[in-house]
Amino acid sequence: MKRNNDKPIYTYREHAHLRPMLYVGKLGDGSSCDDGIYYLIKCAINNAISESVYGLDRTIEMQVDYELRKISIRNHGRGILLSQFDKVVSELNAGIMYDSHLFEEFDSKILLVYAMSCFFKLETIYDGKTRTVHFTDGKLTYDSGIITTNSNDTGTLIEFILDDKIFRDYYFLKAHIEHHIWNCLDLNRGITIRFNNCTYCSDGLSRLLEHELQTTPLYPIIHIVDGDFEAAFTHVNNLACEQYYSFVNGFKTSEGGIHEIAFRDAYIYVIKNFFEEYHASPRKILKGLVCALSVRVKHDYFENSMRTKMTVPHLGPYKTDGSTGSPLLTTYVRDILQRNLYDYLRIHPQTANALLQKIKEK
Numbered sequence: 001m002k003r004n005n006d007k008p009i010y011t012y013r014e015h016a017h018l019r020p021m022l023y024v025g026k027l028g029d030g031s032s033c034d035d036g037i038y039y040l041i042k043c044a045i046n047n048a049i050s051e052s053v054y055g056l057d058r059t060i061e062m063q064v065d066y067e068l069r070k071i072s073i074r075n076h077g078r079g080i081l082l083s084q085f086d087k088v089v090s091e092l093n094a095g096i097m098y099d100s101h102l103f104e105e106f107d108s109k110i111l112l113v114y115a116m117s118c119f120f121k122l123e124t125i126y127d128g129k130t131r132t133v134h135f136t137d138g139k140l141t142y143d144s145g146i147i148t149t150n151s152n153d154t155g156t157l158i159e160f161i162l163d164d165k166i167f168r169d170y171y172f173l174k175a176h177i178e179h180h181i182w183n184c185l186d187l188n189r190g191i192t193i194r195f196n197n198c199t200y201c202s203d204g205l206s207r208l209l210e211h212e213l214q215t216t217p218l219y220p221i222i223h224i225v226d227g228d229f230e231a232a233f234t235h236v237n238n239l240a241c242e243q244y245y246s247f248v249n250g251f252k253t254s255e256g257g258i259h260e261i262a263f264r265d266a267y268i269y270v271i272k273n274f275f276e277e278y279h280a281s282p283r284k285i286l287k288g289l290v291c292a293l294s295v296r297v298k299h300d301y302f303e304n305s306m307r308t309k310m311t312v313p314h315l316g317p318y319k320t321d322g323s324t325g326s327p328l329l330t331t332y333v334r335d336i337l338q339r340n341l342y343d344y345l346r347i348h349p350q351t352a353n354a355l356l357q358k359i360k361e362k
Contacts, residue, residue, distance in 0.1 A: 016115040030171045042180045043109035046250045051077025062195045076155040079126035121159040205232040205292040219354040226336045233291035242289040259295045266334035280359045
């Protein structure tokens with residue numbers, strides 16, 4: 001298809017097939033934890049989690065058929081309004097149009113999973129009614145229509161088989177799937193996932209940090225949860241600088257970004273004020289710091305489509321004129337650490353003393 005300027009136009013699915021690594025990173029065959037097939041599973045889990053927070057039952061059922069390579073994920077959230085279901089089906093069936101040179105990322109985890117699948121099933125349960133559709137190679141092949149049920153349950157079920165024309169000779173490893181399940185749960189306290197009859201739940205980033213630490217911390221992990229911010233941190237020996245495991249809206253930001261800078265600056269500010277009698281340099285305050293950090297923003301602006309580096313300095317979205325009434329992320333994080341970390345150190349003098357001794361090291 002051509003525009004008047006002769007630039008090709010692609011649907012989202014078509015563009016994803018042309019440039020799959022742009023969307024999922026490393027393709028791989030499933031032998032590595034960072035292969036694209038696990039990224040797509042994580043997208044589907046995060047979508048289910050974002051819906052489960054609106055449901056009374058915050059449990060997600062997940063099944064993996066290793067032989068058929070089929071993934072099934074069911075949440076008990078709001079479900080898709082039946083009056084809006086036609087629009088969802090239409091968008092999936094038609095796709096979103098993109099220019100081959102300049103395209104805008106469509107912010108939908110499920111649209112990406114659909115685009116990378118040779119089979120995709122979507123089912124909604126809402127207000128005593130259900131509807132199911134199947135897509136094969138991007139084409140609508142089944143539509144159940146609206147069916148009345150006797151269940152009071154709500155939610156959404158998706159099933160998909162990834163396209164082996166993109167992911168050739170791929171397979172799933174349970175250990176890698178479990179890694180991403182824990183990753184999602186550590187960022188979403190209070191959610192339970194039942195995966196192939198095993199149950200997983202987490203207390204948050206403190207569990208993630210405990211798992212990642214390769215040595216005994218100098219003091220118990222400090223865990224702060226406040227609004228859209230969560231952090232777990234401590235100090236260790238034999239680390240020349242600070243180390244972060246950071247996330248934005250559930251995605252790991254391996255290249256850091258504004259949120260890490262905001263935490264680092266706020267942490268230095270609070271520690272300097274708490275130990276005001278000891279004038280420590282920022283380098284000494286940060287040396288040996290290990291931190292798991294998560295923030296949630298309204299619109300997640302990233303430097304690339306893999307969401308590895310956060311660039312937006314505000315919590316909320318920008319207006320059409322480029323302005324925003326949302327607070328700066330640096331101000332937001334500083335206020336949280338001032339309220340929580342200062343009080344924690346005052347209430348736990350042993351931790352404060354261990355931290356001070358670490359800072360005083362030459």
